[in-house]
Amino acid sequence: MNxxxxxxxxxxxxxFSIGLLxxxxxxxxxxxFMGLELMLNAANLSLVAFSRYNSNLDGQVMVFFTxxxxxxxxxxxxxxxxxxxxxxxxxxxxxxxxxxx
Amino acid sequence: MEHAAVxxxxxxxxKIQDLAWMILVAPLVMAVGTTLFVPRDRTLAAIFNIxxxxxxxxxxxxxxxxxxxxxxxxxxxxWLPIAGLDVHIGLHIDPLASLxxxxxxxxxxxxxxxxxxxxxxxxxxxxxxxxxxxFVFSMLGIVLADNFVMLxxxxxxxxxxxxxxxxxxxxxxxxxxxxxxxxxxxRIGDFGFMLGILIVWSALGTVDFAVxxxxxxxxxxxxxxxxxxxxxxxxxxxxxxxxxxxxHVWLPDAMEGPTPVSALIHAATMVAAxxxxxxxxxxxxxxxxxWPGPLSMLGDLSAATLISLVGAFxxxxxxxxxxxxxxxxxxxxxxxxxxxGLMVMAVGLGAKAANPxxxxxxxxxxxxxxxxxxxxxxxxxxxxxxxxxxxxxxGLKAKMPFTFWTFLIGTAALAGLPPFxxxxxxxxxxxxxxxxxxxxxxxxxxVSVLTTFYMSRLVLVAFFGSTRSESxxxxxxxxxxxxxxxxxxxxxxxxxxxxxxxxxxSESFDPAHPVHLGDIFFGPFNHNxxxxxxxxxxxxxxxxxxxxxxxKATKDPLPTQLGLLSKVMRNRFxxxxxxxxxxISLHNLFSHIADWMDRWVISGLVVRGVSxxxxxxxxxxxxxxxxxxxxxxxxxxxxxxxxxxLARK
Numbered sequence: 001m002n003x004x005x006x007x008x009x010x011x012x013x014x015x016f017s018i019g020l021l022x023x024x025x026x027x028x029x030x031x032x033f034m035g036l037e038l039m040l041n042a043a044n045l046s047l048v049a050f051s052r053y054n055s056n057l058d059g060q061v062m063v064f065f066t067x068x069x070x071x072x073x074x075x076x077x078x079x080x081x082x083x084x085x086x087x088x089x090x091x092x093x094x095x096x097x098x099x100x101x
Numbered sequence: 102m103e104h105a106a107v108x109x110x111x112x113x114x115x116k117i118q119d120l121a122w123m124i125l126v127a128p129l130v131m132a133v134g135t136t137l138f139v140p141r142d143r144t145l146a147a148i149f150n151i152x153x154x155x156x157x158x159x160x161x162x163x164x165x166x167x168x169x170x171x172x173x174x175x176x177x178x179x180w181l182p183i184a185g186l187d188v189h190i191g192l193h194i195d196p197l198a199s200l201x202x203x204x205x206x207x208x209x210x211x212x213x214x215x216x217x218x219x220x221x222x223x224x225x226x227x228x229x230x231x232x233x234x235x236f237v238f239s240m241l242g243i244v245l246a247d248n249f250v251m252l253x254x255x256x257x258x259x260x261x262x263x264x265x266x267x268x269x270x271x272x273x274x275x276x277x278x279x280x281x282x283x284x285x286x287x288r289i290g291d292f293g294f295m296l297g298i299l300i301v302w303s304a305l306g307t308v309d310f311a312v313x314x315x316x317x318x319x320x321x322x323x324x325x326x327x328x329x330x331x332x333x334x335x336x337x338x339x340x341x342x343x344x345x346x347x348x349h350v351w352l353p354d355a356m357e358g359p360t361p362v363s364a365l366i367h368a369a370t371m372v373a374a375x376x377x378x379x380x381x382x383x384x385x386x387x388x389x390x391x392w393p394g395p396l397s398m399l400g401d402l403s404a405a406t407l408i409s410l411v412g413a414f415x416x417x418x419x420x421x422x423x424x425x426x427x428x429x430x431x432x433x434x435x436x437x438x439x440x441x442g443l444m445v446m447a448v449g450l451g452a453k454a455a456n457p458x459x460x461x462x463x464x465x466x467x468x469x470x471x472x473x474x475x476x477x478x479x480x481x482x483x484x485x486x487x488x489x490x491x492x493x494x495x496g497l498k499a500k501m502p503f504t505f506w507t508f509l510i511g512t513a514a515l516a517g518l519p520p521f522x523x524x525x526x527x528x529x530x531x532x533x534x535x536x537x538x539x540x541x542x543x544x545x546x547x548v549s550v551l552t553t554f555y556m557s558r559l560v561l562v563a564f565f566g567s568t569r570s571e572s573x574x575x576x577x578x579x580x581x582x583x584x585x586x587x588x589x590x591x592x593x594x595x596x597x598x599x600x601x602x603x604x605x606x607s608e609s610f611d612p613a614h615p616v617h618l619g620d621i622f623f624g625p626f627n628h629n630x631x632x633x634x635x636x637x638x639x640x641x642x643x644x645x646x647x648x649x650x651x652x653k654a655t656k657d658p659l660p661t662q663l664g665l666l667s668k669v670m671r672n673r674f675x676x677x678x679x680x681x682x683x684x685i686s687l688h689n690l691f692s693h694i695a696d697w698m699d700r701w702v703i704s705g706l707v708v709r710g711v712s713x714x715x716x717x718x719x720x721x722x723x724x725x726x727x728x729x730x731x732x733x734x735x736x737x738x739x740x741x742x743x744x745x746x747l748a749r750k
Binding site: 020023024025032093094096097098099 | 727728729730731734735738
């Protein structure tokens with residue numbers, strides 16, 4: 001079987017949908033965060049796939065940057081979640097609804 | 102042309118005619134000064150205001166002597182220079198204006214002197230004088246104005262000062278109502294006047310009298326099909342101010358004001374402003390008649406003819422009403438209406454002869470003798486402790502000789518007995534009517550009979566016979582300040598008609614049509630014997646009729662003899678009631694509709710509707726803001742998907 005661009009994109013789309021589903025329906029902030037990472041990597045995957053398909057390294061360079069920034073973002077995000085947990089004794093989104101009306 | 106005049110005035114520096122500015126401004130200065138600086142000081146207020154008006158009178162006299170029959174333009178100043186409309190404030194002196202200046206300032210001076218006696222016990226004495234001065238200022242503005250816009254401004258100022266003076270005793274509901282009625286009725290006329298001015302401006306491209314006159318003289322068809330409408334609309338202004346049918350209802354009510362006010366404003370000057378204005382814009386009425394499409398059935402009927410019909414109708418109507426009035430001031434008020442009707446008729450008829458000087462002539466004589474009659478009536482009212490019913494007077498001849506004799510002279514002048522001035526001026530009108538419209542001549546003679554009849558009735562009932570009430574019993578002659586103005590006014594009432602006013606005035610109009618005038622004693626009989634004899638006969642007939650009915654009468658015999666007619670006449674042909682029914686109920690209907698519109702459409706649908714919509718949608722949209730980050734994410738995703746889907750197509 002010949003693996004082409006289509007297959008990469010389908011996998012990327014599935015990964016993105018799973019990540020999104022996780023973000024929308026899971027309650028725990030950590031799991032939501034993991035979903036987010038999944039979506040990010042789905043995007044990375046399609047970038048690399050396109051890069052290869054077009055024989056152009058720009059997309060791969062971009063993915064390097066994304067991964068670097070994502071590492072920093074994960075650190076900040078986790079720190080925020082830990083701080084929030086310490087403050088509110090919870091990491092569940094339905095308990096964090098003070099930002100309404 | 103007007104620019105040339107302006108230029109000329111600027112170049113030649115100050116001129117003697119610029120005194121007219123002083124004539125105009127002196128009463129205003131006094132009115133403002135009194136109000137601001139001496140609102141409590143009675144003596145100073147009287148001295149200032151009388152002084153101001155007498156100064157105006159003296160200056161008017163100087164100008165009258167200097168210019169004689171000529172005309173002059175004062176240095177004007179720019180006021181509203183817009184492209185296509187150049188309004189300046191400028192004064193124009195011609196025989197018409199200089200004569201009117203003398204009448205206004207002369208009568209005003211005497212009335213003010215008289216007021217020092219009549220209003221002596223009034224609390225608001227300084228306010229009274231300030232208002233009178235304001236009125237004189239406004240009236241002089243009308244007289245001197247040299248363009249339509251300025252005339253209109255002063256026209257409204259006269260309306261305001263009349264409102265202030267009718268409602269002088271504003272604590273009395275009748276006076277407050279009367280002042281409102283006068284003002285509103287005048288507003289109706291003024292609205293037409295303004296439309297008329299706009300039509301003239303759009304047709305002729307100028308609001309300046311001299312320029313407009315020159316343009317129309319060059320091309321009489323310049324107004325085209327709007328000539329008739331413009332003439333009638335401008336006449337509406339006169340209809341309001343000069344109280345012509347159907348806007349006549351305010352004048353009798355205006356008698357609620359103090360009697361000197363009635364004498365000055367509602368007999369001698371303000372109501373004459375309408376006639377004066379018609380004479381001033383007379384060139385409009387001599388232009389070729391024309392009507393727009395829907396009114397084309399009027400054909401060759403000119404606006405002037407319609408005006409003369411309105412005047413004649415008013416004259417007859419008011420004379421009939423006056424016959425059955427019992428209030429001394431109301432009789433005089435309806436008599437004023439009737440005489441104004443005659444003047445308007447004369448203006449209308451004068452259009453055919455291209456000369457309205459008969460109307461102006463009657464205006465001048467009428468101003469003097471009617472002012473005198475009103476002041477005489479004021480003297481009587483003052484003496485009888487504010488009793489105004491002539492049937493509660495009687496026998497005042499012996500008690501008030503000065504008032505009686507001056508009143509008698511005024512009556513003779515109004516009735517048109519030679520050699521009193523009224524005879525000559527009325528004769529001018531009758532002669533004019535005989536030449537142009539015999540039917541209106543008949544109406545005029547009938548009015549004259551009625552005039553003599555009701556004036557004789559007034560004199561016979563109030564001054565002769567026995568006293569019929571306690572207040573008349575205690576009557577005594579009025580103080581000197583009230584007596585002497587009456588005596589002074591007898592002089593013009595007698596003699597003003599002997600002056601050659603007609604030829605003097607015709608300088609203002611068309612020197613090619615000289616006016617025959619009673620400048621000597623028996624002139625009228627030579628000039629148009631039929632008119633003169635009819636006029637004289639009418640006076641005699643009216644008097645003998647009144648004498649047979651009212652000599653030593655203790656009550657009015659007419660109600661029993663005339664029955665219903667007398668009742669209708671006494672109730673002023675129910676015009677007030679008719680107007681009340683029609684206009685008040687219409688007004689109420691409209692106000693109800695307006696109220697409904699405001700309450701339900703404006704306030705309900707529009708205002709509450711908009712705010713309600715915002716409120717409801719706000720409440721609905723608030724539910725979206727759950728605070729749950731996951732639902733936000735969900736909506737966001739759906740949104741992005743929608744955008745992508747829409748972008749694909």
